[in-house]
Amino acid sequence: MFNPIFADPKTLIMGAITGLIFGFLLQKGGVTRFNVILGQFLLKDHTVAKTMGTAIVVGAIGIYAMVAMGMISVMHIKPALLVANAVGGLIFGVGMVVLGYCPGTGVAAIGEGSRHAIPGVIGMIVGAALYAEAYPWIAKNILNLADYGKATLATATGLSPWWFIAGLAIAASAGYYALERWERGHKAT
DSSP states (O other), rough: OOOOOOOOOHHHHHHHHHHHHHHHHHHHTTTTHHHHHHHHHHHHHHHHHHHHHHHHHHHHHHHHHHHTSSSSSSSOOOOOBBHHHHHHHHHHHHHHHHSSSOOOHHHHHHHHHGGGGHHHHHHHHHHHHHHHHHHHHHHHHEEEEEEESSSHHHHHHHOHHHHHHHHHHHHHHHHHHHHHHHHHHHHOO
């Protein structure tokens, strides 16, 4: 049977609204600016790390709260493909260093009027197409290396995910405090 290329209009509209809100929040958070991302790599501005850490903690709380309330019946856990994740992270990191944006912030920067992000976003699209073409080889030769299946810290240890979320929130708070002190110390010198 023929599979449609696009989702139904309601899903597309909800996706567009979500994307606009996400882009707006990225812009308001300051992470769509090249200098902020460069400052992260130079260890002078930790806005990106603090934004990502906050998003991870808030997202984890939100997802597991929805599971607890029965709003989500099945979580689609991605498999722990350690080699593939390491290779993908390396490619992602190199691309982010070269461009000065990650995919989300690159698109948001274009929306903000930054024309220099356009070639990078085009490169991301070309890279995605190349990945799709190479996927059969990647699936055969890379994805099965160090594949631990659909594992989470909670399933691996038998502990409640809330223990890990609490630990993550405490670590993030301590990390933010340490980063703020470090940044203030470096601004004074």
